[in-house]
Amino acid sequence: DTAVSQTPKYLVTQMGNDKSIKCEQNLGHDTMYWYKQDSKKFLKIMFSYNNKELIINETVPNRFSPKSPDKAHLNLHINSLELGDSAVYFCASSRGRDLGYEQYFGPGTRLTVT
Amino acid sequence: GESVGLHLPTLSVQEGDNSIINCAYSNSASDYFIWYKQESGKGPQFIIDIRSNMDKRQGQRVTVLLNKTVKHLSLQIAATQPGDSAVYFCAERFGNEKLTFGTGTRLTIIP
Incomplete structure (x- = not known):
């Protein structure tokens, strides 16, 4: 009955590698998000998609590329990984973009770049 | 107990007491x-929300207070339980823009 799921939960990789994190929601929501949480627990939005259309693209290096094959999925691909990319990445979804639509978060993917 | 959120990121409260977490x-x-x-x-995990046309909203054991004059938000948790130990974040939003999160406050409930 997982509402928002992410895979993998842990990802350890070396600098320079390319990796992907997958996200799926079974809530029938139209809007999905990727957030990055650093070691000090600061949570910052990276991207948002509404009905497969990119609507928020924060100042994120273009090594990060989100892809939404359908409304239920929003994957995050990261090229040429750097040490500073180490963080916990959260996927979230909401029914829509309007006020009052609660965001549901996934369990997070802890990325460690060595 | 009280915290100033951004300035005191940790708060310890005795089980059963009320706690107040603040956010600017x-x-x-x-x-x-x-x-x-x-x-x-x-x-x-979502706890409670409030729109700017309100100054108080209550949920189960939680109350959010909004003071727009000083741009201050607080979360009151009544009769704290061990399961309330967590990091609490406030987030703000303007229209359909992105949610902006505060830095968080770690609440520890002392048995």
Whole structure:
């Protein structure tokens, strides 16, 4: 009955590698998000998609590329990984973009770049 | 016990006591505010929200207070329980713009 799921939960990789994190929601929501949480627990939005259309693209290096094959999925691909990319990445979804639509978060993917 | 959120990121409260977590938000035009709870190893979980046309909203054991004059938000948790131990985030939003999260306050309930 997982509402928002992410895979993998842990990802350890070396600098320079390319990796992907997958996200799926079974809530029938139209809007999905990727957030990055650093070691000090600061949570910052990276991207948002509404009905497969990119609507928020924060100042994120273009090594990060989100892809939404359908409304239920929003994957995050990261090229040429750097040490500073180490963080916990959260996927979230909401029914829509309007006020009052609660965001549901996934369990997070802890990325460690060595 | 009370915390100033951004300035005192940790708060310890005796089980059964009430706790108050404070948050100073940045955008005077923000019209929607949310409190999230994040337990260790999990994603943030919605607790309660409030729109800018209200100054108080109550949920089960939680109350959010909004003071727009000083751009201040607080979360009151009544009769705290061990399960309330977590990091609490306030978040603000203007219109359909992105949610902006505060830095979080770690609440520890002492048995």
